[in-house]
Amino acid sequence: MRIVVNKIKAIWRFYRDGFKNMTWGRELWWLILLKVVILFAVLRVFFFRPVMSGMSDVQKSEMVGNHLVNPDYIDNNDTLNLITD
Secondary structure (H helix, E strand, O other): OHHHHHHHHHHHHHHHHHHHOOOOHHHHHHHHHHHHHHHHHHHHHHOOOOOOOOOOHHHHHHHHHHHHHOOOOOOOOOHHHHHHO
């Protein structure tokens, strides 16, 4: 157990000291974080629509069950097939 704690501390010190000595490190990490947040926000809004929004829990469970039992099952209100087609 002591060896694991020492390894974790050594890794922590390595990264902490490395980031302290970087001249642009903090700004670059903020830029990376900003890009990731924007990327996921854009992807979520424009590409990943909430497929089962507006359905009751019973309807959701029936839809998932039908797709698990028969993947080729098509329902008139089935938006999952609209996305994959």
